[in-house]
Amino acid sequence: MSIAFKVNGQAVRFDGLQDTPLLWVLRDELGLTGTKYGCGISQCGACTVHVDGRAQRSCALPVSQIAGRAVVTIEGLAEGDALHPVQQAWIEGDVPQCGYCQAGQIMAAVEFLERYPEPSDDDIDANLSNLCRCGTYPRIRKAVRRAARQLQRSRS
Amino acid sequence: MSLAERVNVNRRRILIAGVSATGGLICGLPALAAGPDAANVERQLGHFIEIAGDGRIIIGSNQPEIGQGVSTALPMLIAEELDVDWSRVTVRQMPLGIMKTADGFTWKYGGQGVGGSTGLTGNFDYMRQVGAKARRLLIRAAAQRQDLPEDQCSTRSGVVVCGPMGTTVPYEELITDAAALGPIEDDVPLKQAKDYRIVGKAQTGVGVRDIVTGQARYGIDTREPNMRYAVIARSPYLNGTPQTVDDTGARQVPGVLDVFEIQGPKPDEPYAILASGVAVVATSTWAAIKGREALKIEWNKGPNANDSSAAFWRDNEEMLRGKGQVVLDDGDFDTALASAETVVEARYRIPFVNHAPLEPQNCYAHVTEDRCHIIAPTQMPSGASRSAHAVTGIPREHISVDITRVGGGFGRRLTNDYVAEATMISKHTGWPIKLQWTREDDVKHDFYRPAGLHHLRAGVDRQGRVVAWTQRLASASKYFRRPNVPDDELWTAELYPDDFPRRMVENLRLEYFNHRIGVPRGSWRAPAHTANAFVVQSFVDEIAHATGQSPLELRIALLGDERELDYSNHGGPTFNPGRLTRLLRFVAKEIGYERSRPAGRGVGLATHFTFGGYAAHAIEVSVADGGELTIERIVAAIDCGFAVNPSAVHAQLEGGTVDGLSTALGLEITVKDGQIVQSNFHDYPLMRLAQVPAAFETHILPYGDQPTGVGEMGIPSAAPALTNAIFAATGKRIRTLPIAQQLSA
Numbered sequence: 001m002s003i004a005f006k007v008n009g010q011a012v013r014f015d016g017l018q019d020t021p022l023l024w025v026l027r028d029e030l031g032l033t034g035t036k037y038g039c040g041i042s043q044c045g046a047c048t049v050h051v052d053g054r055a056q057r058s059c060a061l062p063v064s065q066i067a068g069r070a071v072v073t074i075e076g077l078a079e080g081d082a083l084h085p086v087q088q089a090w091i092e093g094d095v096p097q098c099g100y101c102q103a104g105q106i107m108a109a110v111e112f113l114e115r116y117p118e119p120s121d122d123d124i125d126a127n128l129s130n131l132c133r134c135g136t137y138p139r140i141r142k143a144v145r146r147a148a149r150q151l152q153r154s155r156s
Numbered sequence: 157m158s159l160a161e162r163v164n165v166n167r168r169r170i171l172i173a174g175v176s177a178t179g180g181l182i183c184g185l186p187a188l189a190a191g192p193d194a195a196n197v198e199r200q201l202g203h204f205i206e207i208a209g210d211g212r213i214i215i216g217s218n219q220p221e222i223g224q225g226v227s228t229a230l231p232m233l234i235a236e237e238l239d240v241d242w243s244r245v246t247v248r249q250m251p252l253g254i255m256k257t258a259d260g261f262t263w264k265y266g267g268q269g270v271g272g273s274t275g276l277t278g279n280f281d282y283m284r285q286v287g288a289k290a291r292r293l294l295i296r297a298a299a300q301r302q303d304l305p306e307d308q309c310s311t312r313s314g315v316v317v318c319g320p321m322g323t324t325v326p327y328e329e330l331i332t333d334a335a336a337l338g339p340i341e342d343d344v345p346l347k348q349a350k351d352y353r354i355v356g357k358a359q360t361g362v363g364v365r366d367i368v369t370g371q372a373r374y375g376i377d378t379r380e381p382n383m384r385y386a387v388i389a390r391s392p393y394l395n396g397t398p399q400t401v402d403d404t405g406a407r408q409v410p411g412v413l414d415v416f417e418i419q420g421p422k423p424d425e426p427y428a429i430l431a432s433g434v435a436v437v438a439t440s441t442w443a444a445i446k447g448r449e450a451l452k453i454e455w456n457k458g459p460n461a462n463d464s465s466a467a468f469w470r471d472n473e474e475m476l477r478g479k480g481q482v483v484l485d486d487g488d489f490d491t492a493l494a495s496a497e498t499v500v501e502a503r504y505r506i507p508f509v510n511h512a513p514l515e516p517q518n519c520y521a522h523v524t525e526d527r528c529h530i531i532a533p534t535q536m537p538s539g540a541s542r543s544a545h546a547v548t549g550i551p552r553e554h555i556s557v558d559i560t561r562v563g564g565g566f567g568r569r570l571t572n573d574y575v576a577e578a579t580m581i582s583k584h585t586g587w588p589i590k591l592q593w594t595r596e597d598d599v600k601h602d603f604y605r606p607a608g609l610h611h612l613r614a615g616v617d618r619q620g621r622v623v624a625w626t627q628r629l630a631s632a633s634k635y636f637r638r639p640n641v642p643d644d645e646l647w648t649a650e651l652y653p654d655d656f657p658r659r660m661v662e663n664l665r666l667e668y669f670n671h672r673i674g675v676p677r678g679s680w681r682a683p684a685h686t687a688n689a690f691v692v693q694s695f696v697d698e699i700a701h702a703t704g705q706s707p708l709e710l711r712i713a714l715l716g717d718e719r720e721l722d723y724s725n726h727g728g729p730t731f732n733p734g735r736l737t738r739l740l741r742f743v744a745k746e747i748g749y750e751r752s753r754p755a756g757r758g759v760g761l762a763t764h765f766t767f768g769g770y771a772a773h774a775i776e777v778s779v780a781d782g783g784e785l786t787i788e789r790i791v792a793a794i795d796c797g798f799a800v801n802p803s804a805v806h807a808q809l810e811g812g813t814v815d816g817l818s819t820a821l822g823l824e825i826t827v828k829d830g831q832i833v834q835s836n837f838h839d840y841p842l843m844r845l846a847q848v849p850a851a852f853e854t855h856i857l858p859y860g861d862q863p864t865g866v867g868e869m870g871i872p873s874a875a876p877a878l879t880n881a882i883f884a885a886t887g888k889r890i891r892t893l894p895i896a897q898q899l900s901a
Contacts, residue, residue: 017410017442024442028385033377034370036563037441038514039595043837046514074370087368094360094803097811098223099367100514100563106368125846131837133514133564134223135814136807137845138852 005066007032008076014063022058022066023047026073034074034103038131045130048104049073055111074103077110085154086110089147097134105130109144117155119148199331201290202339203253203265204234204283207331211314213240216250218265219275220535221363222565223811224867225804226275228362230283232801236355237287237347239311240327247362252537252557261552268559269536271570271679272726273767273865276800280863288347289340297333298325349798349861358803363561375533375560376592378520383588386581387444388418389451390433390601393830394674395423396458397432405450406436411443414585415451418577423459423674426639428546429573430601430676435581441592460674461830465607468673468827469505472609472630475669480628481644484653487663492624496615500702502695503611505892506687507824508604508632508675510840515563516598519578522588523548528555528579529588533562535569543572547579566815567679571603599840600832603678604825606632606650610691614661616703622714625661627651627691630669634677634684646670650684652725656692656733656765659721660714675827681815682868685766689872690820690879690893693762697880698889707880708744708761712737715763727767736763739772739793739857746791746853747774756780757788758884762873769869770795773813773877779885783900787817787878789851796864799856805866809854812870818843820875822894 003014007030014025021040026032026049038046040059047059050072077084083091086109096102108130116123124144132140200206206214215234217227231247253264266282291311298316299306302323309318316325349356366372391397403415420432434451438444493499520531521544528550534540537557545552562569578591593601608631615624634649635641647668658664680686696714700707718734740763744750749759756779763772776789792813799805822841826833834840879890882899890898 016440017446020440020442024440027377028440028442031379032370033373033379036374036515037376038516039837041595041836041838044514074368078369083368090368091360091364094358094364094807096223096361096364096367097225097807098221098514098562098564099363099372100374102367103370121850128845131514131842131844132814133512133566133842135811135818135843135848137814137843137848138810138850139807140845141848141850 006070018064046104048107085150086147089143093143095139222562233283234287240314273867293334297330390431394460399456400454402452406447409447411439412447465826475630480667480669484666489665492663493615498616508607511568513564517574517593521578521582523582531558540572540575543576605680624663626665628667654723685872689764693876743774760880762876764872769864775877777881793855808866809870816871816874
């Protein structure tokens with residue numbers, strides 16, 4: 001049985017094992033390697049994508065549950081050369097060290113800021129739980145605030 | 157290879173006929189990178205610099221990038237001396253470069269390998285010379301073209317300026333002429349620091365745009381034609397082996413192609429790979445994982461089936477009752493202790509910990525009859541080449557190693573065991589193979605940071621001076637099972653004799669006992685410094701409190717003023733304790749150390765010298781009635797000499813602090829019935845953003861004009877500052893790591 005869904009606006013079909021996590025379909029089948037594998041049990045968030053606009057950890061999400069849905073990965077976040085303000089804030093804040101977790105961090109932050117356009121420190125603490133082994137948390141926090149300000153500016 | 161040998165790779169200078177190891181030209185110039193750019197050979201100066209027709213400068217980075225920022229800092233040095241605008245520079249990762257010589261192999265692109273925080277220090281002069289010599293060749297080309305003497309030419313931002321008219325010629329118009337000139341052998345004069353336009357200023361990390369757009373390629377992202385995927389079911393028993401393997405179920409999983417045994421080392425052999433097991437090869441990662449799940453394996457539990465953490469700690473206590481190997485004996489410890497007014501004593505337990513890089517181990521290997529191609533996230537690409545050679549017998553000059561971006565090193569990728577595994581599987585199947593480790597594989601199979609039981613005693617005289625000091629350590633030595641390390645040298649991995657407080661306490665004894673538990677051990681970030689700084693900085697605090705002294709003033713009294721002491725371990729040749737004093741005073745002042753805090757709130761201090769760099773932490777915590785710990789504020793300071801890229805230095809101090817705190821808060825690897833207990837992040841809980849205070853300041857205190865490393869310096873003083881703060885807040889002394897639930901008890 002074929003599972004049809006959309007990735008970054010493109011229609012795709014997957015014919016393999018139905019319990020394959022979305023993560024491995026993205027990475028191995030579609031060659032979209034921006035979404036990363038860190039743990040496989042939804043603990044670290046390196047695999048965060050958007051499914052119908054909601055941030056989801058794709059490592060334990062069977063592709064069968066994605067039928068008919070729209071997935072956005074880190075590769076689909078920018079519009080051509082125009083980076084998303086969160087991506088821009090990450091560059092301006094020189095956030096990444098090894099960088100492996102950052103695609104997931106960004107996808108989580110983008111959706112978080114859609115829900116919390118003016119986040120407090122407590123909001124950030126309660127909602128951004130992706131792991132960073134290199135410890136870039138202080139810069140992540142600053143970049144989230146910077147992106148929030150930028151998004152506010154573009155709204156007004 | 158010992159750590160000392162490894163970190164010296166950057167300092168070798170070997171001149172082979174016609175080739176300069178300092179970036180000079182050779183005949184048949186190698187491409188800066190394989191592929192289409194091989195056509196641009198005539199636009200390349202040496203191994204590191206290419207100037208495109210549109211003026212873009214492509215600079216090669218020869219070191220593995222593990223997040224420490226080396227692929228930014230080293231190109232910055234080249235660009236500075238080359239005299240180009242940083243905004244025009246693109247950096248390209250170089251592969252392993254080795255060349256066959258009469259009696260072995262030598263480096264083509266200079267020493268390549270990162271560990272021990274040496275990437276920058278080992279290349280500071282080398283890369284500046286690369287840039288300066290290239291600039292000299294461009295000047296020479298311009299001067300020759302205009303028939304002017306060289307000394308009438310200079311440069312300005314990518315342009316040569318010549319003669320009384322100030323005629324300018326951009327580099328991109330000179331490059332082919334310059335590339336045709338002979339190499340410059342002798343060193344050329346370098347810029348003064350005051351003239352730096354790029355170096356010494358905060359620069360954004362190279363590759364950040366690729367990272368935030370999902371374009372950065374890590375080892376795990378390797379996709380090559382015809383590639384199959386492999387995972388290995390490794391023995392869960394330390395030194396165990398497969399006894400019976402039923403692979404019927406595995407072979408029925410759609411996509412599974414092959415299943416076969418992998419032979420690991422015997423219990424007394426060095427670790428070419430970590431464990432014996434069964435490989436599953438498939439058409440996708442998921443199919444390989446499912447195939448492995450369907451294996452039915454009975455394990456031969458091996459000689460370590462009864463190993464356990466409980467037994468380990470009991471054995472260590474037992475050993476400490478006896479006499480160990482005295483490895484250092486300054487002055488007359490026994491007499492000094494006997495004459496002391498007060499004796500302070502404590503024991504500390506430091507657990508095994510896992511490296512846990514967020515990108516789990518992986519490697520691409522393609523073995524053919526006479527060639528081998530490796531693509532790996534490694535800290536030691538030459539070791540990768542050696543591992544592949546050991547498995548295949550293919551001559552090393554026919555083994556190519558491409559270095560990907562590394563999703564965290566931390567010392568895990570110093571060892572190339574996963575390269576050996578991938579090579580074995582490719583050799584066995586004849587296919588190109590990407591071997592993938594899962595998180596469970598990584599947690600359960602590692603060269604763990606050694607665990608140990610530390611027993612400290614000190615004698616303090618009536619004036620509060622520490623007159624006698626002993627540290628007795630029973631640990632699982634990192635050097636156990638390394639080739640060519642005799643038993644009486646196992647201690648050298650665990651204790652660095654010239655660390656504080658040697659020569660600051662006159663009568664000092666270090667004693668060692670090795671434990672042979674079957675857990676593999678290796679270099680975790682800042683190796684023995686993580687354990688020893690915790691123990692020593694906690695104990696100094698205990699001495700201060702026991703004798704009614706200020707923990708700050710006692711440290712300052714011990715450390716003293718600036719002077720160079722001998723330091724024989726990695727990070728020497730000297731150690732200047734006064735530089736720690738300076739940092740300690742600074743962080744103490746910033747956090748307002750002298751100000752009293754209400755009950756349940758306290759400040760702790762610690763400072764440590766790590767591999768040539770200096771750092772200090774002041775941490776403020778609050779502990780609620782129920783034992784809930786909140787880190788309220790962190791002030792961290794580093795003295796890394798001259799900061800080449802201040803943004804990266806701050807980042808390493810932030811990240812190192814989080815690493816030290818994360819490990820102290822909740823991390824330990826335990827053993828039961830000959831098996832590692834933990835398996836993933838649910839039972840190996842790395843610190844999360846919510847635990848890191850927003851009030852977290854990092855400071856660089858510059859010193860002189862030579863850089864030290866920064867990758868490991870931020871860790872060792874973080875954990876003891878935390879537990880010293882907990883004591884100040886609660887009167888509860890943490891002597892066992894991790895802290896975990898001890899405060900709720």
